[in-house]
Each structure stands twice: as C-alpha cells, then as structure tokens.
Amino acid sequence: MRNHFFLGLFLAFLILGSCKKQEVNAQQNTNATANLVFINGSIYGHPTAEAIVVNQGKIEFIGSNIEAQKLIGSNTQTIDLKGKMLLPGFIDNHVHAGEGGEVSCLPSNALNIDQQKETLKKCAADVEEGKWVIGYGMHLDQVLGNGTTLNKPIQSLDKIFPKHPVIIMEQTSHAMFVNTLALNKAGIHKDMPDPQGGKFMKDENGELNGVLIDNAGDLVMEMAVNSLANKFSILVEGIKFGLQELKKNGITTIGDGRTYWRRGMLDAWKTVAKDGLLTARVSIRPWIYPTIDKTEQLTFLQGAFQNDIQQLLIVNQVKMYIDGVPENGTARLIQPYTQTYFQDTPYGINYISQNRMVSWLTDLYGIGYGAHVHALGDKGIREVLDAVQVVRSQGSQLKYHITHVAMLDKADLSRFAQLNVDADIQVGNTPLTQQERSQDFVPFIGASRASELLYSPVKSLKATGANVTLSSDWTVYPLSPLNGISVSVQEGAFTIQEAIDAYTINAAKALGLDSLTGSITVGKSADFVVLEKDLTKISANEIKTTRIMMTVLQGKVVYEVK
Template structure:
C-alpha cells in the first residue's frame, strides 16, 4: 500500500526519456511509481489517499536558483517599495510606518527603483525622506540590494558628512556642493547598514514564515539561497520543529562579512553538499561588482549614458584569486556575482587559474547574473564547465532601458540567454527575490517572450535571445537541481526521487505564452505533504 496516488492528470516529468505520464504514486515522501492511469490503477485502489487531478498538470516543484529568502520575507513586513513608481507614494508608505513607530526608532525597508519612476527618473534624496520622517533614522535599500537611501538623521548617526571619504568598492553620492545626497552605492551603504539594529529573533522568524508562505503559494519547493550564518541557524530551528517547507542549498558568504565561510568549512572538512537534503552547504558566494540599474556593474568600457563611469569593483583580482583557488582545491563550489562584462572577465580569469592548478573536473562553479558579457568570454563558460545562473525576471524592466545604458553594440550581448544555451553552457534560473518577485511564472514568461508584464512590445525585445518553454521549465527544475549536485534526487519525476510537486491548472508547454503569467497554481507538495492548496482537493487529509 502506498500513501498517495495522483491520477488522471497531465504529468510533466522533465525527463527526456519519458517526458509524459498520467499518474504518480507516493510513499514515505518519495515517488514510488509513475506511469499511465491503467498502470497505477491497482496502487490507486489500495492507496491511503487518491487525488483526481481532473486534467491538471503535475510537474516537479520549482527550484529557485538565486534567492535572499529571509530578507525577502522580512521585506514583506517592513516598508515595501517594490513596484512604487512615484515619490509621493514612497513618501506616503514611509509616513504610514512613521505613524506606528516610536520617535527615534529606525524605519527600514527596500524595493525602490528610480529607473521605474513615472514622475521623474532621478535618484531620491535624503531631503525627500526628511520631510516625512524628521525624528526617525530611515534606511531603504534599492530593489537590487546594492544601493541604500538614507535620511539626514541616519547619515548623521553613521558619521557621513561632506568630508567623509568613499570606502573601497563604494561611493557616497554628493550634490553639486559636495554634500551627501543620501544615496550610498555598493560598500558605502554598509556605513549605515552596520548601525541599523539587528532584527530580533521574533522578527526574523516572522520573516521566514512569510517567505515560506510565499514560496508555497508560488510552487517553489527548493531554493539556492544567499544565506548568512544567522539564516542557516533559523532554517535549522524551523526544520527541528517541522515547519521548514523548502529545501535549502546555501550560497554562503565568502567576502564582506566578519567571518567568511571558507576557512571554517575547510577546517571541518566540509565540501559542497555538506548537510542533508533539507539544508546543505552549496557554493561559496562572492560579489565582484554592482548592478546595471545603479551603474555600478563593472564594465570594460564606460557606460553609454554616463561617460567616464565604468562601474565599481567590490574586490580586486589579487584578493579574489587565492579565495577561488583555495575553495576549488577543497572541492567547494564557487558562485560569483558578476553583472558587468569586466566583472565577468574577472570571474572567469579567477576560475580558470584555479582549474589549472587543482584537478576537479566536475566543479560546477557558477557565475551569477552575467547580464552583459563579451562574446569571447561567453565562450569560456562551456570550455571551463561554468554554469550561467540567470534571472530572466530582471529583464522585464531592464530591457526597456538597457540600450541607453550600454549602447547598440554591447546590447547585443545583454541578457543573452539563447546565446549561452546554443554554445552548450549549462544554465539555471532564479528570481533574486526580493530584488524581483519570487513568482517563477514571471521568469518563465520573460524567458519565452522578452516582453513587459503588459505584453509590450509586440514580438518582444531582442527575441532572438529568448528560451523555449521547455528550456525555461528545465531551468527551474532539472537544470537548477544539477547546479546543486542534486539531479539524482530532484528536478525530474522518477521512482525514488523526492515527492516535491507543483500542480498547475494548465499545461505550460501547451498554452499561449501570454497566459503563463496567469497560469493558476493549484497546489504545492513537498515530500508528499501539501503545503499550499488553492482548493479542497489537495488540502491535507
């Protein structure tokens, strides 16, 4: 007798050898059998529970290959400026938080994006925060997490003034009189961030629960998470009490923290994969540059709309190389944030040097984002066995302004997903939540259409760089599993693999791409247990 049988459905296995089925049997959290309705009929009749899919689509649960999970959950409880496109609305949201906050206490949040403003495309200023929060220190992170916006009170508490020097890898933005405007680029934001009181345990637990709820309603069953040490502790606490409903592959900090993970991992003999199938150490994560939206991504040539500016490096080649080599030597996967073409070259150079010194052919090192890259460096990905970790949801709005930022020649190699795939690069897909929504449907839609959420422009932008629907689905399932050395346990549906599923009202491979955004998620199942149900059919019995 098995625990559960799903039948009468459209089952997408993501396994090219047997891509379709109608029924799946589950026992003790694993797939017991998969096949046609007739083949599993005897198991269905004897199962503890049988669920009629009634034509719905069941497929492997989505694996988000790039998140900031607890931070994302906490952003839902703080001042949330995601999607806000006017200064008046930003100020209103801050003012609302002021009303419920004691004088002198910090107000924090994130999500603003000055490139999406409809009133005026301009950086915000401290004065615009001072108007609504004169008695509170305020710090609000940009949507990309690489820029901060602070009011005068917060700047004063951090000791940031006219004569303050820019830190390495960062910049204090100043007005024409040399006064700080309140915008802090890259490492400069740490000057304020480091004095913001740490959230207490109750707030962080509330944030993680909000994040888990968000993942469940979007069909996300595993994450590759940019996890600081305190988040790994929190994941373990939730797991001990049975409340963890996503599997966590940690992209742990290797730079810009008091205690980087590399040496402690080496000291205890922990290689990539150390842990179990719920929480494990994945890659050592380092950020090499900033972002295109804030013009801090490191570029080989100046920005087309900001001559003289080539962005910001957050680490030097001389600092990076020994870290990458030592990690590679000890079989610790590397994940390098590199958005600009100069940062991509730095990342590739460092990994190539390490591979020439120490033999580890199946390293699966990865570079995160690679939004602008030279053709020559792109070809180095498959040559070196490097994964391109892509976030198509960034392109929803970035493609609107990217040509003005990098010019007509470099734009041909921007968000070049098809070019990566065509030369044999392994990819994985993620959202970068809370930089973008955790909803994988947005990334799948953008991968295929390269259009805005409103369907414009007709035909998409640089559609020649789009992915097929099958490639996009693989990016969120089997390819993401491969990127964390877990392809034998999840990412496809086969006997013995985890019973981690998402149930969709429609077959994403059969509907018009414009419908992908609104494709209903009916249920999310993790290890055979329903963690989200849109209707009573899938609710826990």
C-alpha cells in the same frame, strides 16, 4: 455469421477494457506500502504515463493507473488529477525568500520621496524615537531626478524623519537612502574614503546627499537590522512568509539569493528547519563580506558547512559579488561608462577584485564550497570566468554560477560551457529581443558599445552547451516560475520544454541536486507541482496565468487549492 457475432463481442470487450483503463479499481492491496498515489494525470516527461506512486517520500513507480493500483494499500492517499499536468517541483536558483522581514516601511516604486511624504511619515508612527525605520522601495533615478543638479534625498528624509534614523533599500537592493541621523549613527562623514565595493554619493559641493551605493549601504543596513530588539523573531517570521509564497508558486527547492549571516539569518533558517517548518528545500548561500576579515569569515564558513543533500537545509555554496549594477555606475566594464554618477571610477567597481576572487575560491574549494557569483558588467563576468579557470586548474569540480549575466562580451560566450559555469538569468516581465534589451544600456555605455554586447543571452548561451537556469531574484521580479517560463518562450529564447528544464533539472544540476530532484524519475524525491493546464498545449502568453493547484515536497502535500 455466428463467428462474426462472437468476434464483434470480443472486440467490444477489448474496447470497454481500454476505456476502463482511466479508472483505478477500488480494491486495495493490503500488502502494498505506497503512501501517496496520483492517478489520471498528464505526467511531464512521460507521455504514456498517467499515474505516479510515492513511497517514503520517493518516486516508486511511473506508469498506468492499472499498474499503480497494485501498489495501493489501506493507508494510501490517492489523488485523482483529473487530467491536470504534474511537473517536477519548480527550482528557483536565485531568490531572496528569507529577506525583508525587518522591513516595516514600503514606499511606492512609482513615486519619489517628495511625492509620498505623508506615506513615509506614517512609517515612524509606531517606532520609538531614536530607533531605526527600515524600508524598501523606490528607484534611484526617480529619487535623484534627471536634472542638471541631482535631488538631495537627505534633505527630504531629514524633514520627514526628524527623530528617527531611516534607511530605505532601493528596489534593486544596490542603493540605500538615508537621513543625517542614520549617517551619524553609522559614523559616516564626507571625508571618509569609499568602502570596498561601495560609494558614498555626494552633491556638487562635496556633501553627502543621502544615497549610499552598494556595499556602502549594506554596511549601514547591517547596523540597522542588528539594532532591532526583536530581530531574531522578525527574521524567522520573514522566512515563514517567504516559504508561504514559495509553495503557492509551486517552488519546492531554492538557491538562496544571499544569507547575511552576521545579521543572524542563518541561525533563523536553522530554527525554522529545526521546528519542521520548511516547505521547500533550501540551499543557503552565506554572503562573502568584502570588508570583513577573511580569516573570520572562513572560520565561520567551516563551521556552517552542511553537504548532506538529504537534508532540507544545505550549506555548500556561497554568494559573492564581483560588481554592482550599471544604473549606479558600479557594474564592472571593459570600456568606460559614457555616463555615470562617479567620474572617479569610470569602469565601475569591484566588491571583490579578480585576484581576491581567486584567493577566495581557492580557500572555499578547500572547505567544499561552490559559489554563486553576481556579475552584470562585461568585465565583471570576464573576471569571474578567469577566477574559475584558475580554480578549475587546481582540480575543483565544484558548482560555480554567474547570476544575471546582464552584459556579456561575445569573446566570453563559449567559456561558460568550457569551464562548466552555470548561467543563471532573470528574463524579467516583458519578452524582449536582444536589440530591445540593449536599449536599456545605451545611456550608460553608448550606442556603439551597446551594439557589440549580448544581454541576458539565454538562447546564445544555450547554443554553446552551457547549463542555463532561470530564476526570479524575487522581489526584483515576480516570484512565479510561470512568469519566467512564459517570457522566455515568447521571446524565442527557449522552447517550452527547455524553459521548464531551466526551472527544474537545469537548476537542480546547478545546485548539485540533480541526483535527488529536478525530474520525475523513479528513486528521486517526490517533489511536484500540479498545474491547472498542460503548459505544452497552451499559448506562451497563457502560461503565466495558469493556476498552481498543488505543491508536493518529499511526498507531502504542502499547498493545495481546494
């Protein structure tokens, strides 16, 4: 009986010791060097772990509270997660975090020009006469209308802005709305040929109607931005705002959507980095201009190249467009549009032709640049894959991605994995089946052709072994990675683990940073996001409303909900 008593007492001590495992002893190891320790957490990818130790910005230990205790020193910051989920910091592979600072006019996306005239008039109130008004918003189809005769935005904008040149970037960024003063300042007239990668939209009488498509608008926007007296400070403030939004959304690394270096954007990013204000790792992607001398651009790119991934500002990939967007009739197609604004280009347009793309990728390979290439149309996607195939045959092992992948011909599905081309996709706000996604394209290509293609095909690409990343293309879609994760899981494209990977380790691979970040691994950078709830234990619909509680970059807390 006495033996049973001592046996019971021994077992009780064991149980008590097990319960105490969740607590870290208050005693500190004065010889330890840990800067930061997380305890009592749900650590993604490590189901038995509850603690992480960080030293000098790197992950030093992943495991139990008890073992973590041994690495706590007198100067160690200890954070009790209280059961919250700790993930690798999110990585958005396509986000325009540094753009928009120059915009001072924000019309509603839900209205056309005439429906918000008074709001637009206010945009010029504080702008000196003759100076540019720069805006962002509205949709092309709303502005033009769907009547037999399209609206003429230039007429409305001339009345609203009689003393100011105005340019308003359409919500997708693939069209600009301008008035006559803007056209005159830019030297654009109705007899000019369309620029490479762009279209001057005209009315039924051959007159300019105030809509500049794709690169035609980009050229004028560059003029407007470069005219601003306080341009550089505006760009810097725009970047600071973007960084604030990134950290609030748990994003610790980004692939820049594009950097218009001729507007001073790269210099602005460098200034922010020099001032120690970066709260995310940024892979800058200088824009390849379709109409600017190639030698000039290559000279700039050689000087801008920065391949030290230990730095927070990296410049080793470029941004290129092969085509436009189907809504404008500028995405490049294998079969002609059944409906388009431009009858003279029934297959869409190229910003950069396939042959020029090969030449560009070859020269960029010589410097060390990979490429993040915009392609929506089935022909555009094929042309990019063909160009990468050539540069791969030359020996390039650099990173190449196609972003959007909106309309994919099934014959090209397996080529992403075969050519080691990453697919970067934005799933939008609403879970949709492939059939539902196809309906958006029926007006442009017809029901028959629409039934033959794949649309932002996350699941199909993943099945081939391709590396698939999710991104926001913010401000086109919400910035929150939780939105993309939720939508992709709800529509059955990804499991929750696959969706998280698409916003972490997969994106790190696409950026060439997987040795540094993207997973919770000893030796990697301590880049984390702490969530209110464990994403693996809630419904897919709940994911998008889960709160970001903390964001950590290189072992430093850059955002925290108090």
